Amino acid sequence: MKKKVWISIGVAAIIVLLAGVNVYRAMNTEEVKVSTVNLSxxxxxxxxxxxxTLKFQSEQYIFQEPEKGRIAEVLVKEGDAVKEGTPLLRYENEQAALEKEQNMLSIESSYLKISQLKNQLEDLDEKEKELANQTGKKEAExxxxxxxxxxxxxxxxxxxxxxxxNLQKETVQKQLENLEVKSEMAGTVIAVEDQHAQSADGTLKAVxxxxxxxxxxxxxxxxEYDSLKVAKDQPVTLRSDVVTDxxxxxxxxxxxxxxxxAAGTMGTENTAVQYPVEVIIEGSEMKAKPGFKLIMEIETEKRNVQTVPVDAVKQDGEDYYVYTVEDGKTKKKTVEIGTASSDYMEIKEGLTxxxxxxxxxxxxxxxxxEVTVK
Known part of the structure; x- marks a missing residue:
């Protein structure tokens, strides 16, 4: 009899213990609450x-041309505003000057010779007239x-x-005119260098x-891929890591x-192909300087699409998925994504x-x- 009593007491104790554990777990289990959104x-x-790389839109470099001779005079200085056709520098070329002088003397000599020949023809006409009086016209002729x-x-x-x-004179004159180098554009003189100044790589600098x-x-x-998406006149936002504001x-x-x-890659297989692109900046207020590195954010397309917040989309390898709430429980759904912005992701398939x-x-x-929707 005692044995049965003790067994009953033990069973009751176990039941009470299990009930207490369950109550404890229920009291200490946090309720999972989530926020939900719909496709928008x-x-x-x-x-x-x-x-x-930031550059001037229009610029001109004047390099020394040894075949023209020695630079005799630079006619501008840094900071000067110039117009198209403004003289910038002059060369000195002794050979061209001698050719001009020789040409002038030859032309003068040629005029004298022509004048003499015309005088001789006039004298011959007078002589013919005198002979005609003496021997007759036919005999005189x-x-x-x-x-x-x-x-x-x-x-x-x-x-x-x-x-x-005279043709030679024109040629010589053009040679002499070429000794004066003129500006091909309106702008500002950024730099004036000595004609023998060299860059760090040993090449001559522009004068x-x-x-x-x-x-x-x-x-x-x-x-190659991006070149198919970018087109002329697409809007661009430019930023600099240096000028952060x-x-x-x-x-x-x-x-x-x-x-x-690129130099040295001609004919090389598997070389990445790259196409040059230029962006013109609107306005003239630039805190950055030529040579600064900028990031160009080119807007290639605008579309109205179905989206969810970027944070709602998870990735598993090459697959993308979201969690939906159905009957108070979460359900994993695989989705096909499209274009993403900073805040939203396009959903092509997988959701309604x-x-x-x-x-x-x-x-x-x-x-x-099991979740509770906030």
Whole structure:
């Protein structure tokens, strides 16, 4: 009898203990609460991010041309504003100066010769008249005919020689005019260097550098894939890691039809193909300087699409999924994604407008978890 009593007491104690454990667990289990969202129609902007270098939009470099002679005079200084056609420097070329002097003397000599021949023809006409009075007109013409023909031939040759000398004069004049180098654009003189100044790599520097300082471009390169998405006049936002508090607006002004070929890679297989791209910057207020590296964010497309917040989408290898809430429990659903912005992700397939999508699922959330929607 005692044994049965003790068994009953033990069973009752176990039941009480299990009930207490369950009550304890229930009291200490946190309720899982989640926020949900539905698919929403939003405008998604597709961008291409490209690094680039800031440059002047228009600039001119004047390098020394040894074949023209020695630079005798630089006619501008740094900071000067110049117009198109403004003289920048002059060369000194002794050979060209001698050719000009020789040409002038030859032309003068040719004029004298022509004048003499004309005088001789006039004298011959007088001589013919005197002979005509003495021997008759026919005999007089016969007597001076050979001499007249010779003088006319010499006069014709002298005229040809004079035309040749005048053509030579034009050539020499152009050579001398080329000794004065003029600006091909309106702008500001950025730098004036000694004609023998060299860069760090040993190459000669430009003697004069002119640029239009109120207009800039950014140049970079596009991959094969990106070159198919970027088009002329697409809007661009530009930023700098150096000037962090500023951004600039621009638009695509040029896309290279042919790829850039880096030195030493011609004919090399598996070389990445890159196409040059230029962006013109709107406005002239630039805190950055030419040579600065900028990030070009090129807006390639705008579309209205079905989206959920980026944080709602999880990735498992090559697959993407979200959690929905159905009958108070989570359910994992695989989705096909599209374009993403900084806040939203396009959902192409896998969800309907009625699905309640967990807005920001915890990493340890599992399918089938009982949840309460906030």
């Amino acid at each position: 129609d939003r405008e998604i902007v597709s961008n291409v991010m490209v690094p680039g 016969k007597t001076v005919e050979a001499e007249r023909d010779q003088l006319k031939m010499e006069l014709k040759m002298a005229d040809i020689e004079l035309r040749q000398l 004069i550098h002119i640029a239009k300082t109120d207009s800039y471009i950014v140049s970079g390169v596009l991959s 500023a951004e600039w607006k621009g638009k695509v002004s040029k896309i290279g039809l042919l790829p850039e070929v 407008d009625k699905d309640q999508v967990v807005a920001k699922p915890e990493d340890n959330l599992l399918s089938g978890t």
